Amino acid sequence: LGAEIVVSPKTNKAILDAGLRSALDETCLPVKLFFGHVQELASSVDYLLVPRLISVEPDAYICPKFMGLPDMLRARISGLPPLIDVAVDFSRAAPRRGNARHPAPEGNWGHVLESVGRLLVRDRRLIRQACRAALAAQAMFQQQLERGRPLPEALEAEEAPPMHAEGALGLDPQPCWETIKERMLDTGRCSTRERPLEHSPAPGRIEIVLLGHAYNIYDEYISMNLIERLRSLGARVSTADLVPQAVIDEQAGTLPKKLFWTLGRKMIGAAFAFWGSRQFDGMIYLSSFGCGPESLVGELVARWAKRRSDIPFMLLTIDEHTAATGMVTRLEAFTDMLLFRNQASGDQAPPGAAVWGPKQQPMEEKG
Amino acid sequence: MKITYPHMGNLYIAVRALLLKLGLDPVLPPPTSRKTVLLGVRNAPECACFPLKLNLGNFLEAREMGADTVLMAGGIGPCRFGYYAQVQREILDDLGVSMEMVVLEPPSGDWGAFKDRARLLKADCSWWQVLKAIRFAWYKARAVDALESDLLYLRPRLFEPQRLEVVYQEALRRVDEAGSRRDLDLAVVDFRRDTGGLLHKTGDLLRVGLVGEIFTVLDPYANYSLERHLGLLGVEITRNIFLSEWINEHLFRGLLRVGSLAHLEEKASPYLNAFVGGHGRETVGATVHFAEQGYDGVVQVAPFTCMPEIVAHSVLPAVARDHGIPTLSFYLDEQSGVAGIVTRLEAFVDLLQARKMRCEK
Numbered sequence: 209l210g211a212e213i214v215v216s217p218k219t220n221k222a223i224l225d226a227g228l229r230s231a232l233d234e235t236c237l238p239v240k241l242f243f244g245h246v247q248e249l250a251s252s253v254d255y256l257l258v259p260r261l262i263s264v265e266p267d268a269y270i271c272p273k274f275m276g277l278p279d280m281l282r283a284r285i286s287g288l289p290p291l292i293d294v295a296v297d298f299s300r301a302a303p304r305r306g307n308a309r310h311p312a313p314e315g316n317w318g319h320v321l322e323s324v325g326r327l328l329v330r331d332r333r334l335i336r337q338a339c340r341a342a343l344a345a346q347a348m349f350q351q352q353l354e355r356g357r358p359l360p361e362a363l364e365a366e367e368a369p370p371m372h373a374e375g376a377l378g379l380d381p382q383p384c385w386e387t388i389k390e391r392m393l394d395t396g397r398c399s400t401r402e403r404p405l406e407h408s409p410a411p412g413r414i415e416i417v418l419l420g421h422a423y424n425i426y427d428e429y430i431s432m433n434l435i436e437r438l439r440s441l442g443a444r445v446s447t448a449d450l451v452p453q454a455v456i457d458e459q460a461g462t463l464p465k466k467l468f469w470t471l472g473r474k475m476i477g478a479a480f481a482f483w484g485s486r487q488f489d490g491m492i493y494l495s496s497f498g499c500g501p502e503s504l505v506g507e508l509v510a511r512w513a514k515r516r517s518d519i520p521f522m523l524l525t526i527d528e529h530t531a532a533t534g535m536v537t538r539l540e541a542f543t544d545m546l547l548f549r550n551q552a553s554g555d556q557a558p559p560g561a562a563v564w565g566p567k568q569q570p571m572e573e574k575g
Numbered sequence: 576m577k578i579t580y581p582h583m584g585n586l587y588i589a590v591r592a593l594l595l596k597l598g599l600d601p602v603l604p605p606p607t608s609r610k611t612v613l614l615g616v617r618n619a620p621e622c623a624c625f626p627l628k629l630n631l632g633n634f635l636e637a638r639e640m641g642a643d644t645v646l647m648a649g650g651i652g653p654c655r656f657g658y659y660a661q662v663q664r665e666i667l668d669d670l671g672v673s674m675e676m677v678v679l680e681p682p683s684g685d686w687g688a689f690k691d692r693a694r695l696l697k698a699d700c701s702w703w704q705v706l707k708a709i710r711f712a713w714y715k716a717r718a719v720d721a722l723e724s725d726l727l728y729l730r731p732r733l734f735e736p737q738r739l740e741v742v743y744q745e746a747l748r749r750v751d752e753a754g755s756r757r758d759l760d761l762a763v764v765d766f767r768r769d770t771g772g773l774l775h776k777t778g779d780l781l782r783v784g785l786v787g788e789i790f791t792v793l794d795p796y797a798n799y800s801l802e803r804h805l806g807l808l809g810v811e812i813t814r815n816i817f818l819s820e821w822i823n824e825h826l827f828r829g830l831l832r833v834g835s836l837a838h839l840e841e842k843a844s845p846y847l848n849a850f851v852g853g854h855g856r857e858t859v860g861a862t863v864h865f866a867e868q869g870y871d872g873v874v875q876v877a878p879f880t881c882m883p884e885i886v887a888h889s890v891l892p893a894v895a896r897d898h899g900i901p902t903l904s905f906y907l908d909e910q911s912g913v914a915g916i917v918t919r920l921e922a923f924v925d926l927l928q929a930r931k932m933r934c935e936k
Contacts, residue, residue: 232889234880234906260849269653272852276886279847283893295849465661465678468652500655500882503622504662511665525622 209328209338214253216245219429223248228528230284236498237430237527238423239273239280246281250288257292257324263299268470271501294324317343353449414546416443417482419475419509420494421502424526431494432532434524434539438492441543446488448478455481472505479509483519489546490520497527520546577602578677579637580646581630584793585723586818588751589716590646596708597700602642604633607796611636616909618666625797625878625908626790627659631666638672646696648825649680654853654883681825711756716819718750718759722766727814730806734774742769781810781927784865786858787876788884789821791907798876799913801905801920805874808924813870815839815861816854839864846890855883859890866898871927873900874920879908901927 216223219241227244249256258281261274269275278293298316318339325335416438418425425431425447438445448456456477460467467473475493482488493509495502506523513521522542524535579602580590587603594601604611607629615632634645650657660678667674677695680688697705726743733739746766753759783805791797792814805812839860840850847859862873875891877884888904895902903923905916 232885234885234888262849267651269852272653272855272882272886275653275849276847276851276855276889279849280886280889283846283890293848463661465649465658468657497622498880499622500624500880501653503620503624503880504655504658507620507623507662508665511669515669 209325209334211328214249216248219245219427221429224429224528231280232284234498235273235280237496238421238499239277240528241423241427241430242277243281243285246288247285250285253289255292255327256289259320260293260295260297262295262297264296264470266299267466268468268473269299270470271499273500292324292327294320296320317346354452414443414490414543414550415446415488416543416546417446417478417488417491418494419448419479419491421471421475421496421499422449424496425494430496430526430528432526432530432535434494434535437536437539438543441539442547443543446482448474451478451481459484467505469501469505472501475505476509479513483513483516486518489550490522490542492542493521493523495523495525497525520549576600576644577642578644578646579604579634579640579642581633582607582794582796583626583790584795584818585719585747586716586793588719588747589712589818589822591751592715593708593712594646594696596711597696597705598698599696602637602640604637604640604642607633607794612909618670620662622880623662624655624881626656626794627662628909629794629797630659631663634663634667634674635670635672638674642674644675644677647676647678649678650825651681652852656853713819713822714756714759715750715753716822718753718763719747720817720819721763722746722750723817724814725767725770727802727806727812729770729773730803731780731809731811732775733770734776736807738773739770742766742773781872781924781931782870783810783812783927784861784870784873785812785814785876786861786865786873787854787905788858788878788881789816789854791876791878791905792816793818793821797878798905798907799911799916801874801876801916804917804920805924808920810924810927812874813865815857815864846894847887851883851886853881853883855887858884858887859894862891862894862900862902863898866894866900870900871931872923873902874923875902875904877904877906879906879910881906901930 223244224241225244226247227240227242230247231240231243246256246258258278260278261270263269273280278291281288281291296317321339321342322335325338326332329335418435418438420431425434428436435445451474456474458477459480460473460477462480463476467476479491482491491513493506495506510521510523513519520542522538524538526535577600578594580587580594582604591601591603611629611632613632614635615628615630618635619628619631630647634642637645645660645663647660647663648656649660652658660676664676667676677692679692693705700708722743726739729739730736743766746762746769749762749765750759753762785792785802793816795802802812839857842860842863843856846863847856850856858875862875865873873891875884875888877888891902891904894900901923903919905911905919
């Protein structure tokens, strides 16, 4: 539509500090970061797009803090450019909330995008074209994720990768959902049948499922480069983005009560799906301190994982005080444990491999 | 079926009346104590909000007394309360405690499921008896609210607040034991007569509005008797929400038109323009409302990590700036200490007093 787009840089110390200064102490780390990014942009743009993400599917919300984000920004940061706080509310079955100033839009992205477009240009045809392009780009992105391309690259990719794309860093191809699905033997959270994980990766290589909200696990600064660290420890990392929405819906549908947080459903659905597939060695759940939904969803996943003896599980909580060393120590301990476990169960240790030095192997492979 | 339910301030009175009228056998957990907190904290998720931990402690204590069924309220989000029962059930399962959970979800379209749950509770009663039981419990809730609002009014005004506490506890006991509406009315009338005979102070009092998350507002254990401390400091408190309003809104979906909170939602604009779950928007609206009514200050209470109240708290400085009303926010959990809370309250009251004197000059 001819607008110039300014995106805030990757999170850095200055952004985090600005966020910590302006946001309320009690908010969670992602919200503080958001405040920091907003301040980074505030002086250089004419309008700031801060959609009010209320709900992106019926009967489920994102989180109260997302719902109040534009209001929190306006109250706490002075000298903001005008906010485009278009409301995204698809919770049709839920009672309509919204008032004259922010009427609840009709329940699809097209309407939301159009109402933003109308602020910029008057030509409706142009807006509609732009909307179509936007939705197509989003669909492409989603496809990239499900085919196993990790997030940073998936954002830049122009066209759909082949089904078995080469993974990041020239390592093994990332597992994609199509291959995982073939292995899905049963569904549901507390299957009575406990079988050892069937996946037997190459010696010294482990599969880790990393769960957590996208804004935590993909932010290299606050997650302290978690994904990269895991890779350097010889792990292949899968995230919930690999799991198609339909599978998540199906798996999360087995809950006794529908979970009313979209991101929480995604985490639980993905956890069930991966448990069903048994294609991993260990599961890490990254949550941020003070996150409301996570405090319950993470707890549920951890409890269900603990009830079965076959799922190594670790819950990591991050906040602005987390030190990288502590995180690295825990990750190393976890991956070491998984490696020993594999060696013990599969007895696949190459002859002569030192039991106490498993980390050398992944390092060599990476190099 | 021995059925138990969590404490929330004086909610137990209304719920016990309801269950007794339905011919059930309620087991009231002992009043929330340090032991309840320890039991809850040991078994609940670390970052869950305070009410979940207290509830869990209540259940475990009731279990020791022989309860086998838990009655809980539900919700449809985005506040965490709606998923409490699910998490608590898993925790109890893991503890090897077999307790049935009956969750009263606000009726939302699925009348079949609602009826099933109701049928479980109503046992042999006819629907007419159920209706009568609900009505009676409702009157009890209203009677408790009447006592509580009188208490808030009287506490800073009496020379002998300790005496008031005794009369209040006696009145609560009578309401709890009342078997008919006549007994209920008498209990309230007698309370008003007895307190009317006590010696009153005269003069202008500081008036402070109490806003925030419902559980911490209503439960004296969860808010470390904040209302009493403020009252003894000579402050008259007005709550923005009472028990019966919560029941009406949460379980009857606002069918009864008493003290609706809808007007507060409008007042919250332009500071908070969207529903944020829980009572976040009402907190902001009530603060504006109290400011317009000429109150001297507003105290907000919430459990630690409470999402809706954090959003509300975030915008409160803007309200305070525009309307010139001082606000003070408390986040409460098992780590809070009475001394710290009282110190902050005393400082707040001192500031309000100084501000008021300066304004009057």
